[in-house]
Amino acid sequence: MEHHIVLRVVAKSFIPVILLFALYVQFHGDYGPGGGFQAGVIFGSGIILYALIFGLQTTKKVLPQSIIHHMTGIGVLLYAGIGVLSLIRGGNFLDYSVLGATPAAGQHIGIMLIELGVGVTVAFVMVSLFYSFAGYRQKDLDDPAAEDDDEQDSIEKSDQQ
Amino acid sequence: MEALVDLALLALLTVLAIGIVRLRSLFGAAMLFGIYSLLCALIFVVLDAVDVAFTEAAVGAGISTILILSTLSITGARLEVKHSRPLIPFLITAAIGAALIYASLDMPLVGDPNAPANLHVAPEYIEGTRTEVQIPNVVTAVLASYRGYDTLGEVTVIFTAGVGVLCLLSRRRPRRKTTRRGS
Amino acid sequence: MTYIGLYNYWIVFLLMMTGLYVVIVSTNLIKKIIGLNIFQTSVFILYISIGKVAGGTAPILAEGYKIYSNPLPHVLILTAIVVGVATTALGLALIVRIHSEYGSVDEEKIYQNDPVD
Numbered sequence: 001m002e003h004h005i006v007l008r009v010v011a012k013s014f015i016p017v018i019l020l021f022a023l024y025v026q027f028h029g030d031y032g033p034g035g036g037f038q039a040g041v042i043f044g045s046g047i048i049l050y051a052l053i054f055g056l057q058t059t060k061k062v063l064p065q066s067i068i069h070h071m072t073g074i075g076v077l078l079y080a081g082i083g084v085l086s087l088i089r090g091g092n093f094l095d096y097s098v099l100g101a102t103p104a105a106g107q108h109i110g111i112m113l114i115e116l117g118v119g120v121t122v123a124f125v126m127v128s129l130f131y132s133f134a135g136y137r138q139k140d141l142d143d144p145a146a147e148d149d150d151e152q153d154s155i156e157k158s159d160q161q
Numbered sequence: 162m163e164a165l166v167d168l169a170l171l172a173l174l175t176v177l178a179i180g181i182v183r184l185r186s187l188f189g190a191a192m193l194f195g196i197y198s199l200l201c202a203l204i205f206v207v208l209d210a211v212d213v214a215f216t217e218a219a220v221g222a223g224i225s226t227i228l229i230l231s232t233l234s235i236t237g238a239r240l241e242v243k244h245s246r247p248l249i250p251f252l253i254t255a256a257i258g259a260a261l262i263y264a265s266l267d268m269p270l271v272g273d274p275n276a277p278a279n280l281h282v283a284p285e286y287i288e289g290t291r292t293e294v295q296i297p298n299v300v301t302a303v304l305a306s307y308r309g310y311d312t313l314g315e316v317t318v319i320f321t322a323g324v325g326v327l328c329l330l331s332r333r334r335p336r337r338k339t340t341r342r343g344s
Numbered sequence: 345m346t347y348i349g350l351y352n353y354w355i356v357f358l359l360m361m362t363g364l365y366v367v368i369v370s371t372n373l374i375k376k377i378i379g380l381n382i383f384q385t386s387v388f389i390l391y392i393s394i395g396k397v398a399g400g401t402a403p404i405l406a407e408g409y410k411i412y413s414n415p416l417p418h419v420l421i422l423t424a425i426v427v428g429v430a431t432t433a434l435g436l437a438l439i440v441r442i443h444s445e446y447g448s449v450d451e452e453k454i455y456q457n458d459p460v461d
Binding site (some may be wrong): 025029030031032033034035037038041042044045048069072073075076079080083094096103104107108110111114115117118121122124125126128129130132133134136 | 231320
Binding site (some may be wrong): 167233258 | 349350351352353354355357358359360361362363364365366368369370371372374375377378379381382385388389392393394395396397398399400401402403404405406411412413414415416417418419421422423425426427428429430431432433434436437438439440441443449450452
């Protein structure tokens with residue numbers, strides 16, 4: 001996509017706004033429409049847009065596969081961890097009333113943290129799905145002992161056909 | 162006025178669905194599917210489901226469409242090949258549709274405030290959100306607090322799907338350089 | 345503001361049957377996944393129509409609004425949408441692997457290439 005100058009310039013101004021909007025939707029899910037799922041998908045879409053315009057190799061330098069794998073697990077652990085924290089503090093599993101000074105404050109804290117867990121998991125799973133589909137090369141499955149050389153991925157290849 | 166908007170959007174949706182059935186080009190079907198998801202998001206807004214509209218627009222018109230386009234690019238599929246005469250499936254689906262419409266005659270009208278679906282648990286959730294949870298968005302309160310287990314299951318399903326796709330599609334690591342196939 | 349009776353439900357059933365028809369009739373695997381998604385989305389419209397309350401507003405508590413639409417179907421459908429995209433992603437990954445093994449995404453060609461029986 002090197003010759004699409006308009007796309008590159010517009011994407012450079014848009015993608016930070018998209019990521020910021022994802023954070024806004026995440027943390028204002030209590031007060032308006034929004035929440036973890038929507039924020040996660042919007043964040044994932046921002047990263048996917050970056051990968052579509054600037055290439056998968058560049059995106060993998062920004063967000064390497066190891067970070068993606070770890071963050072998806074951390075999201076689920078955060079969610080379940082809040083449940084266990086409620087158990088430790090004397091309530092039932094996922095009972096947020098015991099997390100704060102008053103039950104209402106505890107509910108606020110609990111909801112914000114688990115929505116964060118949901119958002120993190122969904123965002124990085126969407127990016128991981130895109131990495132899997134876009135980085136798929138038939139020859140990797142045919143000859144797994146081949147060397148790791150930096151060729152173009154499948155989407156760039158079909159773009160030039 | 163709202164009923165008119167709803168009527169028009171649903172009619173557009175049926176036109177799109179019939180278009181997806183008739184199209185042979187797979188790229189065209191994927192694009193129509195993206196438009197279909199966006200129209201569904203509009204219908205959800207008209208029906209007062211703003212959170213659901215948000216999610217459907219982002220997920221359906223965004224992620225699903227790009228995954229289908231990636232699959233089309235990887236497999237190189239272009240046109241659908243029509244093989245058989247579709248008379249019997251058409252009759253079967255028409256019969257099922259007629260049975261469903263006959264069953265729907267007993268349902269309460271759309272928008273009825275005294276429908277059983279709106280009477281039992283929903284007012285408790287709205288009141289409980291006002292007094293116990295004290296956040297304005299009732300859907301987030303129900304999703305995160307009253308039905309927190311279901312959301313935990315859902316996050317696990319998403320995680321499992323990510324892991325499953327990784328297992329299916331990731332490249333295998335190259336083994337020791339000495340073991341090459343066929344040499 | 346009154347709704348036109350059961351019109352929503354009938355359109356939903358028409359869409360459901362269209363999706364089911366695409367799943368049954370098409371031999372192309374990717375078209376089947378698209379049909380499945382049409383089916384899923386029409387079921388979402390069914391549930392949200394059940395939860396709509398005439399004269400109500402979106403279920404976000406605010407000053408001056410007394411009647412709210414039923415929030416419970418919204419929660420269920422939120423979960424269902426995300427689970428739907430998970431199954432779509434897995435189905436498409438399976439299609440990619442089927443293509444790499446059998447060389448085609450058309451059912452008839454796959455049955456011809458299948459070495460079993």
